[in-house]
Every structure is written in structure tokens, then in C-alpha cells.
Amino acid sequence: MDNNPSLFAAAALEAPGDLAAALALPASVGHFDELHGRTLDKTPPLASQMQGQSQSQTQQMLQLAGTAVAPAPAPGPTAAPASGLAPDWSRFFNFLGGDGFDDLNHRTANLQRQIRDNGVTYNVYADANGPQRPWSLDLFPLVLSAQDWAQIATGVQQRARLLERIMADVYGPQQLLALGLLPAALVQGHPGYLRAMHGVLPAGGTFLHIAAFDLARGPDGRWWVVSQRTQAPSGLGYLLENRLAISRLFPEAFRELKVQRLAASYKALVDGMKASSPAHARGEESRIVLLTPGPYNETYFEHAYLARYLGLTLVEGSDLLVRDDKLYLKTLQGLEPVHGLLKRLDDEFLDPLELRSDSTLGVPGLLQAIRAGNVLVANAPGSAFLESSALLGFLPALSRHLLDEPLALPSLATWWCGEQAALQAVLPRLKECVIKGTYPESGIESVIGQTLSRRELDEWAGRLVRRNEDYTVQAYLPLSQTPTWQGQRIAPRSTMLRVFAVADGAGSWQVLPGGLARLAGPNDKIASMQQGGSSADVWALGEAAAPAPATSGRTTGPAAACTDAVPLSPSGVELGAAPRAAMRTVHKPPVTSRAAENLFWLGRYTERTENAIRMAQLTLQSLNGEDQSSQPLLAWLSELAVKNGLVMDSVPPATQSRRVFERSLMASLADTGQATSVGYSLRALKGAASAVRERLSQEQWHVIMRAEADFFSRCKAFSGPDHPASQALEYSSVEALAALESASGFLAAMTGAQTDRMSRDDGWRLLSTGRHIERLNTLASSLILGFETGAVFDEGGFGAILALFDSTITFHAQYQQQRDVPALLDLLVLDRDNPRSLGWVTQTLRGRLARLAENTVGAPQPVPDLTPTLPDPGSWLLSELCTPAPGARDSEPYAGLLAQLELCCSAAFELSDTLSRRYFSHVAPDEHSLGA
Numbered sequence: 001m002d003n004n005p006s007l008f009a010a011a012a013l014e015a016p017g018d019l020a021a022a023l024a025l026p027a028s029v030g031h032f033d034e035l036h037g038r039t040l041d042k043t044p045p046l047a048s049q050m051q052g053q054s055q056s057q058t059q060q061m062l063q064l065a066g067t068a069v070a071p072a073p074a075p076g077p078t079a080a081p082a083s084g085l086a087p088d089w090s091r092f093f094n095f096l097g098g099d100g101f102d103d104l105n106h107r108t109a110n111l112q113r114q115i116r117d118n119g120v121t122y123n124v125y126a127d128a129n130g131p132q133r134p135w136s137l138d139l140f141p142l143v144l145s146a147q148d149w150a151q152i153a154t155g156v157q158q159r160a161r162l163l164e165r166i167m168a169d170v171y172g173p174q175q176l177l178a179l180g181l182l183p184a185a186l187v188q189g190h191p192g193y194l195r196a197m198h199g200v201l202p203a204g205g206t207f208l209h210i211a212a213f214d215l216a217r218g219p220d221g222r223w224w225v226v227s228q229r230t231q232a233p234s235g236l237g238y239l240l241e242n243r244l245a246i247s248r249l250f251p252e253a254f255r256e257l258k259v260q261r262l263a264a265s266y267k268a269l270v271d272g273m274k275a276s277s278p279a280h281a282r283g284e285e286s287r288i289v290l291l292t293p294g295p296y297n298e299t300y301f302e303h304a305y306l307a308r309y310l311g312l313t314l315v316e317g318s319d320l321l322v323r324d325d326k327l328y329l330k331t332l333q334g335l336e337p338v339h340g341l342l343k344r345l346d347d348e349f350l351d352p353l354e355l356r357s358d359s360t361l362g363v364p365g366l367l368q369a370i371r372a373g374n375v376l377v378a379n380a381p382g383s384a385f386l387e388s389s390a391l392l393g394f395l396p397a398l399s400r401h402l403l404d405e406p407l408a409l410p411s412l413a414t415w416w417c418g419e420q421a422a423l424q425a426v427l428p429r430l431k432e433c434v435i436k437g438t439y440p441e442s443g444i445e446s447v448i449g450q451t452l453s454r455r456e457l458d459e460w461a462g463r464l465v466r467r468n469e470d471y472t473v474q475a476y477l478p479l480s481q482t483p484t485w486q487g488q489r490i491a492p493r494s495t496m497l498r499v500f501a502v503a504d505g506a507g508s509w510q511v512l513p514g515g516l517a518r519l520a521g522p523n524d525k526i527a528s529m530q531q532g533g534s535s536a537d538v539w540a541l542g543e544a545a546a547p548a549p550a551t552s553g554r555t556t557g558p559a560a561a562c563t564d565a566v567p568l569s570p571s572g573v574e575l576g577a578a579p580r581a582a583m584r585t586v587h588k589p590p591v592t593s594r595a596a597e598n599l600f601w602l603g604r605y606t607e608r609t610e611n612a613i614r615m616a617q618l619t620l621q622s623l624n625g626e627d628q629s630s631q632p633l634l635a636w637l638s639e640l641a642v643k644n645g646l647v648m649d650s651v652p653p654a655t656q657s658r659r660v661f662e663r664s665l666m667a668s669l670a671d672t673g674q675a676t677s678v679g680y681s682l683r684a685l686k687g688a689a690s691a692v693r694e695r696l697s698q699e700q701w702h703v704i705m706r707a708e709a710d711f712f713s714r715c716k717a718f719s720g721p722d723h724p725a726s727q728a729l730e731y732s733s734v735e736a737l738a739a740l741e742s743a744s745g746f747l748a749a750m751t752g753a754q755t756d757r758m759s760r761d762d763g764w765r766l767l768s769t770g771r772h773i774e775r776l777n778t779l780a781s782s783l784i785l786g787f788e789t790g791a792v793f794d795e796g797g798f799g800a801i802l803a804l805f806d807s808t809i810t811f812h813a814q815y816q817q818q819r820d821v822p823a824l825l826d827l828l829v830l831d832r833d834n835p836r837s838l839g840w841v842t843q844t845l846r847g848r849l850a851r852l853a854e855n856t857v858g859a860p861q862p863v864p865d866l867t868p869t870l871p872d873p874g875s876w877l878l879s880e881l882c883t884p885a886p887g888a889r890d891s892e893p894y895a896g897l898l899a900q901l902e903l904c905c906s907a908a909f910e911l912s913d914t915l916s917r918r919y920f921s922h923v924a925p926d927e928h929s930l931g932a
Helices: 016-025 055-065 085-095 100-117 144-170 184-188 236-249 252-255 263-276 299-309 366-369 383-387 389-402 420-432 454-466 579-583 592-625 631-642 658-667 676-689 697-719 733-756 762-788 795-804 807-815 821-830 838-855 895-919
Strands: 142-144 212-216 223-229 287-290 313-315 322-325 325-330 333-338 341-342 377-378 415-418 433-437 470-474 481-485 489-505 508-511 516-519 535-542
Touching: 016 085, 016 100, 016 383, 085 252, 085 795, 100 236, 100 697, 142 144, 144 212, 144 223, 144 383, 144 389, 144 489, 144 508, 144 535, 184 389, 223 383, 223 389, 223 470, 236 252, 236 489, 236 516, 252 733, 252 895, 263 287, 263 341, 263 377, 263 508, 287 299, 287 697, 299 313, 322 366, 325 366, 325 592, 366 389, 377 383, 383 389, 389 415, 389 470, 389 631, 415 420, 420 433, 420 454, 420 470, 454 470, 481 516, 489 535, 592 631, 592 658, 592 676, 592 733, 592 795, 631 658, 631 762, 631 795, 658 733, 676 697, 676 733, 676 895, 697 733, 733 762, 762 795, 762 838, 762 895, 795 807, 795 821, 807 821, 821 838, 821 895, 838 895
Parallel strands: 142 535, 287 313, 287 341, 341 377
Antiparallel strands: 212 223, 212 489, 322 325, 325 333, 415 470, 433 470, 481 489, 489 508, 489 516, 516 535
């Protein structure tokens, strides 16, 4: 049926569910089929443990998991529609829209383009292509019925409460260890157990604020907990991006199936952290920041995405420092207190003073600030031992002891081999299980017993006996398989579901409705994004009845979080809120020193790229234009290209070998290794922008990504390895000019976004300052070279200089075809209405610097006014610029001008260094760092 144009033509004659059933490939034998809501009858012996063909076998597995025996919630044959699909999936296909299945490939293309355009990435460790790999998202969501979700939400909420109680005891009275309910070797022997945190009650009294649980549906239709994450669980940003993308592609199905919304849970997380922070206890406004390892982390996209969505400042460890047991953020206005930290890095990297001394990602002294109760950290350091797979085997007894409840959601049967009884019980059944490492540092990869030969099983049994504490054995579960669209077919893929619980108050938890589904490859048994798997949105369906009225935000059932917005009264005040809420003080978000530095260099690289493009265009056009025989012009272009890194200084100048010079220029356009050319500057621009993604709109980031990709693809097309060797040096400059023209269009869009789409805070002022410092130095030095080479006195050179200053149209409008040097200087140096003139640039720079100095008044180390560093364009006179400087020869009528131009260049360098010392490294006049 592949590539059959009539395949979907029958859609108009059949029910959508019937067509979906015809297009669907069957799930693997022994795996629960999400599309049909059942498991195939013919089941392998190993899978029958979990399927429930024998009631006694199901009871045995549930007893091993410590769960009360209850009927499996799989729908019966009569519940399925005529198509044989599960009812919810049948409804989903009924709401595909007018084009039905014919439109699915088009929607898939739109989805991939949206992911690419938004720059959604995830680093796959085994990917040889580097960290910038597009996020993989399937077209179909994983659909969970209201009944399934109610059971999942109840069980996840219970487990979150249980983990909180366990951690409070382990870092408190340690009664669980004394009673033997938790082996001391498993807890205190775990590298994630932090003795430095024992006896510490975290700010707000809550240890955990976010907990993630990996679930899988077995052949019996039940959901089983496979693992749990508490250190820095990832996925909250990706699942939100998944939801936004998929809900736009299936708007009718999303609405009619009553999919529960996500926004309320995110708001609950932030509100819960603010309410638990030490500042709230003092009646002060809480400042919460999101700590990221940086742009090279595999999930950095979601760090920036979450920070922007939650309204938090994205910080790295270098942005923070501890003084007097308090945490501070380094900003342009000095040090500002931080009361809460939503961390996205593992505990061992948090504090190089007490944990890993080689960590450059954390904050020295952070643990001491936590112990002093001056900062809330989510989650509190020391939760890594909760992630051990071995802990799952002890949770049933712990739940009965701590909560006086059986587990509502079962765990897979798990044996920690550190206990001799468990080791002896599991050795005969390794073939039916999965072998895992107990501790993360053991470096043990999970091994499925079914894949091992008899000899390999014996070898693994020997390892378990010799290093029993390092190993945990878990029952093997055939993962359920969810439908995915593969272009012509609906193909099943094994899936794991990650569900998140967030604390919305002391002892209160809210389960985020839905989650993140991870899909395995076509032939894989393990669903892992780090192994190159895919993802899917998760639709937790609400009840068919109208949703209940909004509550206090702590409901965890299907009616919770059904809306994306908090109801507002006509006056804009939240309903039910106290009248004083309307009088809240608006606080401008701080600009961290690191963000300010990256914004500064974003501005510089934007201007540098734009100048490099204009220089390259001008050079190629001149080398092939009517003025190509002008020696002053060729000399100026050669000097300009070498000075700005467009060609190597070893290349013969255009005055000696025009063709060699031209080919060298084109060959280096995309060279990022030896030349600081257009490609180098574009890549540097993208690097600076990636470090401040949370401050850029999606459209702005989209333009930056497309600019780089488009330019390198165009350059590869005419100079890449696919170009015939015989023509490698014969490509036309027309192709190079087309690539430069396209890049110029993207740069114009970037400039517009920076000018009109960014808030005018101090970060933007530094971005603008960076642009104008770069422009001042480039234009002043170019004009100097114009006089030194005589190009300014040559007709072709005169026009080229105007073109470089992007002032050709203005000059002709004011002076027609006049070729007068004083007229040129009047427009390019003195005219403060021309944004490309040196007078306008210096005037704008002085204004930006004065405003920056005003905003640091009252800061611990106010920055002095730097405007005296720059020449004052108000004192420039055309007569003086065209008059010899004192002591100059009469043959040097423009020596006064050249002196001012040299002053502009030196002022640009000095200003850049001073800004770096004062704003980015916080070096005081006595040369002591603010963070020392």
C-alpha cells in the first residue's frame, strides 16, 4: 500500500476509525496496544507474567510489588467501537478535520518545521553530529482516558508525599534506618547522600518541590512505576513545547476530547516556591531564579524556555555568589539577594567547596547558605539516593509505615542484591529480568536478560555475587505500544510515560495533567531520548461532564488545571484575591552580569557581521565592476579585507593579483577556522544569542538560526565537497553575492528585532553600546585607510566609501553627483541625523553611557560616567577637520581629521575594556573583584 495515491481516497467512503484500523500495523505480541486498548492473545511465556492471562500470576506480581490486588482496568471487547479501536482513539480520528488522513503528511512537515524554527534541541550523547540536534516529536499524542489518568494522578500524588516523608526522615531522625525498613548501606552508601545536609530543615520545611515518575503500561493494562527522578528532573519545558505544537495541529480533537490544561500546575510550582522562601516569611517579595549548567547542557533549550515561561531569571553558577551565608545575584546594579533557586543541575556540582571541587557550574558556599535557611533550593540537595532503582523494592513497606496506606500505583518487582535473600531469590530468574546499576557512579548499563546467552547469564550471575550491592534486578515489562504516523502507515512504538508532581504548598502536591511520552525506535525495547528516541505529547482526558468550578489550585483529579488562565475580574484583579493585589509593585527583572556581557557581544557580533557582509559585497562588486582598474580602490579594498579578517594577510593584494584575491575572499566567506569572516561572525553571533535565549523572542531566535543555516548551505553549494574538483576554483562571484545578499536580509531582520522588539533596559543599552562601539571602530578605521590609500580622492573609491557607510542614497539626494571631500566628511563625520555617521555614533554612545551611569547610582559600586572617554562630536567643525593639525605640513590638509579618527578608534578600544571591567567582571578601582 506504500506510495499508493488511492490509499486515502477511500477516506470519504469509510469511517475515520475504520480507515485508521486498516492503516495500523499490529502491536508486537505480548505488548499492550494503546490504539486498540488490548493485548494480542498469543503472548510469549515471559510476557504472560504481567499480562494477566492467569489471575494467580497477576496476583503474584502485584504481591511482589506490594500492591493491593484489583481488577485490571483494561476495556472489554464490548467497549470498543466497530473499528476495533479504543473509544478515545476512535473519537480522536473522528476529529481529524475535513482533509482527514490526506493532511497528516502535511501536518508532519509543519511540525518538523516548527520544531526547527523554534530551535528546540536535545543533545543525544551518541550523536556524532554534535549537540545541536533537533528535538524529535511524533505527530500523534499518547491519549490517556479519564479513568487511566485518575488512577495515575492518585498514585503519583501518593508517591510524591511518600518520597517527601522518606527524605525528611533520612536527613532527620533516621527512624527508617534504625527500624531496618531502609538498609543503611543503600542510603548512606549512595554517593548522592549528602552528610553535610543531615539535620538541616530546608527553608519552608519542604525537601522536594518537583518529582518525576517514569511509568509503563504492562500487557495487563496496568500502569507500573519503573523509576523516579528527584535531583533535577527534565521534561517540564519539552512537554510544554510538545503541547503547544500538537494542540495547534489538532485543534478540534483537542477541544472535543476535553484535554486537561497544563498552565495551572506551572503557576502552582512558582507560587509554592515563593510561599516557602525565606523572604515570604519576612513579608518581602521573593526572587526566584533558575540555575542552569549553561548552553552546552543537553537540555539547555528547556532551561531557557522554562525561565521565560515561568518569568524567572536564568542564571549560571558564575552569576551567583554567597556572602554572609546569603545568596546574591551579580547584576549591573550590584548584588541583589536571591531567595529561591530552581536548579537544573545535579547535586554534586552545586558547591565546589563541599562537593566536587572541580565543578565550575556551582556556587561556592551554597550549602552553607542552605543550612542557614537563607535560600530555598528546589529540590533540596541530597535527594539523589531516592533515584536509585533499588529503592522501589522498599517503597511498599515504607508506604504502609509512613502513610498507613498501600501503594495505589504498583512498582515493578525489584530486588536489591545487597540483601542476600533477594540475591538468592533473583539469581535463578535473571533470564526474566532486567539488570541495573544501584549507584550512578557504577557505570553499569541496563541489560535485558532475554538478550543474554546462557554463558552471558552465568557471567552476570558471577558479577552479582561478587559485587552484590552494586546491582539491582527488576522484573522485565514489555512496554505498551502507542500509534505513530510513519507517512503511509500507523506504526506502533514502545513508550514510557514521565509524569510530574509539583508542590503547591506545605505537604500539598499537584500532578501535572499529562506528561512527556518517550518513544523507542522501530526495533528498540528501551524508550530513551539519550539513545536517539522520540517523544509524544500526552493528552490526559477530562470527564465528559462540564468541569467543576475552580478550586484553590490543589485538586489533583481530572478536573484540575482545565484552564490555561486564572479568572480575572473586569478590573484585572484575580477573582477572590485581596484588593491590595491590584497595588502590587512592579519590579523590573534584573540584568545579570553574564547576560549583560552576552548582550554586549551579541550587539558587537551583529554589527561586525553586518559590516563584514557589506565589505565582502562591496569588494566582489568592485572587483568585477567598471572601476576594477582603479589602483587606489583596489588598495583600499585589500587593506580593508585584511584588517577585518576577510582574507589572510599572506594573500597577494588585489593590486597585484585581482583574481587570486577574489577567489581567496570567496573561499574564506564560510571559513570559521582561519578567517574571522562572515561565517565566523555569524556563528559567534549565534553563540552569544544562545546564552541569552530567555531574553529573545522565538521570532528573533528563528531569524538567527535561519541566517546561519542559510548562509552555510549556500556557501557549501558553490564551494563544498560536492562541487566538481575541476570547477572548485571557478565558481562565479554571482553565487557568492547571492549568499551575501540573503545574509544581509537576515541581518536587517535581526537589527529590526533588536531595535523594536526588546525592552529598553540596561541589557539592551549594553547591546546597543556594543553595536555602536563596533561601528565606531570599523567606520573610523575604514575612513583612515581611505585617506592613506588615496581611495577617497578617486572616483571609484569615493563611491565605495559612501557604500560602506550605507549613505549613497542620502549623499546623492543632498549633493547630487558632487565628488567633494568636505561634502563627504559633512555627511559621514558631522551629520548627527545620519545613523551611519561618526558624529551620530559618538553622540548615541555618550547617551547610552550616561543612562547606564544614572542607573547605577546607589549601587554598591556605582559605575562612573564614561562619556569623557569619547570625543564630543559637538566640538567638531568642518573647517578644523579640513585644516592641517598644528605642526603638520601643508601637504596634509586632513591631518586634523585623521587625528580625530585615530582618537575614535582608541576610544572604542578603551571603552570596551572599561565596560568589561566595570560591568562584567565587577572589578573595582582598586582591582579587587566584587565576587572575591
